Amino acid sequence: MRRLPPVIPAHRLLLAVPLLVALAGPFFVPDELTRGVAFSGAGPLGTDFVGRDTWHQVLLGGRSLVLVALLATAGAYLVGVPWGVAAAMTRRRVLDELLMRPLDLLLAVPSLLLLILLATVAPRGAWSLAPIVMLINLPDVARVSRAAALEIAARPALEAMRLQGESRRRIAVRYVGRSMLRTLAADLGTRLTGALYLVAAASFLGIGVPPDAADWAVMVDRNRAGLFLQPWAVVVPALLIVALSVGLNLTFDRALRRGGRT
Template sequence: MLLALLGPLFAGEPGKRATSFTLGGGHWLGTDFVGRDVLRQVLLGGQSVVLVALAATVLAYAVALPLGLAAALTHRRWLEEVLMRPLDVLLAVPSLLAVLLVASVYAPGTAGLVLLVAVVNVPDAARIVRATAAEAAARPAVEALRMQGESRIRIALGYVGRTMLRTVAADAGVRLTGVLYLVATAAFLGVGVEPDAADWAVMVDRNRTGLFVQPWAVVVPALLIVALSMGTNLLFDAALAGRDATRRQEPAAGAARPAPGGTAGDPRTAAPGGDRGPGGNRPADEREETRR
């Protein structure tokens, strides 16, 4: 991620082009299919992949969150059907197929690729949000908030939003990885980027003809795409694990407090009238047995 975002700062000026698919000659990773320095292309090629994937993921959730919350919190069945059924139709179309179909009609630029990837990810994200929000909305706390006169927006963004945060965050990590692969695949197929652009996926596609002559031009960008996807999942897993560890360390709410003048759970400090009879120290079950 750091290499993708900060790499252009260290790329420097383009040097004189050399022979294609050569090793050495002052080029640490050799040259590519048109004689450009592979190391410089690697430093430049990650920013487009990361920014497009992040923008598409954020845009997808910007649409999926209000749709999923509205479908989960509404009391009108027809409104839920209106919101969710069109998304189910779109969900039936494979993401890559939708990208290829749109690309066959017109060639989208970077903004078009962001919009297209976001649209194909909205249905799945909205269903996750709806299912998580519906479970939280069925709890007694939500009914109590309604009886107190809280607005639907405050309930949705307050209690329900906090309850579903963990599940949505976990889904966002997996979805960002899927978006990364979809963006890389689209760039590999020439959708949304120029054929000679400094892009990791484009580098894999354009340099594969010289794989056995100059493998670094293909292996390095391919490994960086894999490392970026794996690192994204590990980052989200670590964040969620740290949050769980923090919650486990917090004292349990409503823990038993010691009774005045004694210790909680100590039978010697139990209040009168518990398991003792009104006229002595024998337990009530012993006195009942004596009467029998």
Template sequence: MRRALYAVPLLVALCGPWLASSGDVLHGVSYDPETGWLGTDFAGRDVWQQVLLGGRELVAVMVLATAGAYLIGVLWGLTAATARRRLADELLMRPLDLLPAVPSLFLLLLLATLFPGGGLVWIVMLVHLPDIARLVRAAALEAAHGPVVEALRLQGESWWRTTVRYVGGSVARTLAADAGTRLTGTLYLAAAASFLGVGVSPDAADWAVMIERNRAGLLLNPWAVLAPALMIIMLSVGLNLAFDRALRRP
């Protein structure tokens, strides 16, 4: 049951475009609950076809933005934690202290306004970068200044083995615990951006866009809103439960 919570929306998102009919099927009647499996949307399009087409980009943004933020944030945090001089640590971390003071959604909108062609993946990645770098630095400080690291440096071990393999390995479980909430946080930001029209066209086949454009006809055909909303909720809850279960294993 837990696996189905995230497996179903992931399968729909990844395989849906191949299962959907080619092109948008226009029926001419908006919010017709009798047409197709789930009726039609505000433009008279088949809701089921839109659900099949609307998840791939959202999931792609979630995965790519989270992976990119971890890749840069982990290296950033480890470099700051293992810096031998406090000045280097300060120069790396102090600029990042400014960004968490701004609410994430507001920061996303601000970055989208400043860099309109930057792409949603890069914008969401920049939003998450400060938190990840700060988390990694805080978790790695003890190991980074311990006797093992000093011994590795005296033996002439490389930066990669000392910093990434040893110090990075010491924070692996902390990062795994953070990954579940980080993924769902990225999903929330990507869906919120699409809901507000950031980075997507107003009539795009996107789960968040479907919710925004069809909410006016909720009473006429509730599936036009409920179907994409259920996909997002199932994916968010399912991923959190999956990571929690994985972390409980010895």
């Protein structure tokens, strides 16, 4: 009996398609882009609000969104995890307060409002959004890391390691850090999705990027006027953003479930 080819799981497909378009798409766009009539049916997906080929804009519009979100999330973890672990492992309540209270002040400001405030003083450009989104995600990452490290720091094994003369740095990296990996992995999917939405929201609001930039969120915003004339300029980038976010969450959920069974 002839075997059927394996079926690609839906969560992998949802993640792979937008990632492939975002990262490899710019290599398939010609160097010289022409303009035609706005919201016409020319090309595979028609044209956008200034007459550019929508298909070319889709291929160009995902790279900055994905890379900025990845950089922002990586930066938040590189800073936030050591910050939270240091606060959890200190035996002085004063130091714990000094480390965590400034982050609570950042949490008190709504993320979108903080994004707008920080973007007004930052240089204009998509890449300037990376440190802003990183700063917005930093308090949550540090608090999650501190909560996870507090439970680990209370274990008898940690006290035994201290009595044996292990350095604080060695304990933090080799024992506490390794014990936190599953918690951080569970948080990573949500955090990365949140970073994607923040970067997309900033682009949608015109923060940090030009109003005619080749960006999926900008495309959704700027082409809304022609939604009933040429819907693909809005529908396709919107679907790619949603597919990327849903695919990320589903992929991390499946990976955690599989890891829990092993």
